Amino acid sequence: xxxxxxxxxxxxxxxxxxxxxxxxxxxxxxxxxxxxxxxxxxxxxxxxxxxxxxxxxxxxxxxxxxxxxxxxxxxxxxxxxxxxxxxxxxxxxxxxxxxxxxxxxxxxxxxxxxxxxxxxxxxxxxxxxxxxxxxxxxxxxxxxxxxxxxxxxxxxxxxxxxxxxxxxxxxxxxxxxxxxxxxxxxxxxxxxxxxxxxxxxxxxxxxxxxxxxxxxxxxxxxxxxxxxxxxxxxxxxxxxxxxxxxxxxxxxxxxxxxxxxxxxxxxxxxxxxxxxxxxxxxxxxxxxxxxxxxxxxxxxxxxxxxxxxxxxxxxxxxxxxxxxxxxxxxxxxxxxxxxxxxxxxxxxxxxxxxxxxxxxxxxxxxxxxxxxxxxxxxxxxxxxxxxxxxxxxxxxxxxxxxxxxxxxxxxxxxxxxxxxxxxxxxxxxxxxxxxxxxxxxxxxxxxxxxxxxxxxxxxxxxxxxxxxxxxxxxxxxxx
Numbered sequence: 001x002x003x004x005x006x007x008x009x010x011x012x013x014x015x016x017x018x019x020x021x022x023x024x025x026x027x028x029x030x031x032x033x034x035x036x037x038x039x040x041x042x043x044x045x046x047x048x049x050x051x052x053x054x055x056x057x058x059x060x061x062x063x064x065x066x067x068x069x070x071x072x073x074x075x076x077x078x079x080x081x082x083x084x085x086x087x088x089x090x091x092x093x094x095x096x097x098x099x100x101x102x103x104x105x106x107x108x109x110x111x112x113x114x115x116x117x118x119x120x121x122x123x124x125x126x127x128x129x130x131x132x133x134x135x136x137x138x139x140x141x142x143x144x145x146x147x148x149x150x151x152x153x154x155x156x157x158x159x160x161x162x163x164x165x166x167x168x169x170x171x172x173x174x175x176x177x178x179x180x181x182x183x184x185x186x187x188x189x190x191x192x193x194x195x196x197x198x199x200x201x202x203x204x205x206x207x208x209x210x211x212x213x214x215x216x217x218x219x220x221x222x223x224x225x226x227x228x229x230x231x232x233x234x235x236x237x238x239x240x241x242x243x244x245x246x247x248x249x250x251x252x253x254x255x256x257x258x259x260x261x262x263x264x265x266x267x268x269x270x271x272x273x274x275x276x277x278x279x280x281x282x283x284x285x286x287x288x289x290x291x292x293x294x295x296x297x298x299x300x301x302x303x304x305x306x307x308x309x310x311x312x313x314x315x316x317x318x319x320x321x322x323x324x325x326x327x328x329x330x331x332x333x334x335x336x337x338x339x340x341x342x343x344x345x346x347x348x349x350x351x352x353x354x355x356x357x358x359x360x361x362x363x364x365x366x367x368x369x370x371x372x373x374x375x376x377x378x379x380x381x382x383x384x385x386x387x388x389x390x391x392x393x394x395x396x397x398x399x400x401x402x403x404x405x406x407x408x409x410x411x412x413x414x415x416x417x418x419x420x421x422x423x424x425x426x427x428x429x430x431x432x433x434x435x436x437x438x439x440x441x442x443x444x445x446x447x448x449x450x451x452x453x454x455x456x457x458x459x460x461x462x463x464x465x466x467x468x469x470x471x472x473x474x475x476x477x478x479x
Contacts, residue, residue: 016326021033243255415429
């Protein structure tokens, strides 16, 4: 493939273990499992932020959060930032997108500002809920299911919500339909293509069409990962977030009954299975169009979901594995050995240079990630041994602000909860030995026997911070 097609399938808020291929017996994802058998599974892929906007900006720019500057949801990405999709378009790719993008504020009816993104097809819909009049899903739903659209717009007037409408009218089905339309009829067949299918599920609210909810018995699912007294040894923000999610703007873990919590977990898996079926439809259309052998297919997600683990819900200043580690599956015919698994610490910023390199495009110096092509082909044995993640009061704002930085290195995870002068909060943190404690139940931050490990990792974090500073502005002379 001189310039392979690229199909990026991305979900929202799907934790790494919400795929059968990652060893979860509770969730049914036969299509994703089959994709995993046909490609490479990355077991340790970390996003650059545990919330949407900053994470997605890192994906599209290949840059860490402090470099691209979209530090929180509700912040617009600066127009001078370069998106890898623009580079693909300039290299002759026909580029398209359906669904969410979230590189800018889109609250209270505001459409996020359109950037120089290179997309010829741009079927944008931030989410399935009422908001911007430019929501392409609402336009589609009103045209094809006018009575249903009118009912759910009235809110509570019928049996359906935006999350539970019948499958044929659901947002996730719309994403699948738009992607298939591109593959079958909307693409420019004289060019290679790059298409992004940006699903909103399994983001909350926790609901799905009845046929998917009925697939799961809440009583048969695994309970949340926690133990009595777990939060006593964790930073104080966790106890606050356990009572109230989103800095008091959403229900917290303690507000859920045991029964409701398990039904919520079932609904989450139902959403995942809905997306899985849509992935199956998309891959079948790719086969039917004779494009499969010439197309790189990537499945991933922008961050995870607490789902009751560690007595927390949703997302926020949390750097647990279920919050910042995501699925990454790559099927690359002729390059990826089917059924391969890679254990290296890879990051979301690595996808932009991977796509650019695959297309034969020079990777800009501003890009801070490294192409995964060598790992995918099995030829790269020299890979960074750390991953970095930032939270800069990035979700719903706290008072005082919450600033958190994570460094994953070897089998250790260091999470610094910053104090003065960055915020009036007390400086504290987390330290986990993921070899001995993969569930991250025991915080070793204050453990005297691990003080030297903590110090070494804190010093390494300083070095990593220097290494990841943006010094792409060229030096023109010695002075």
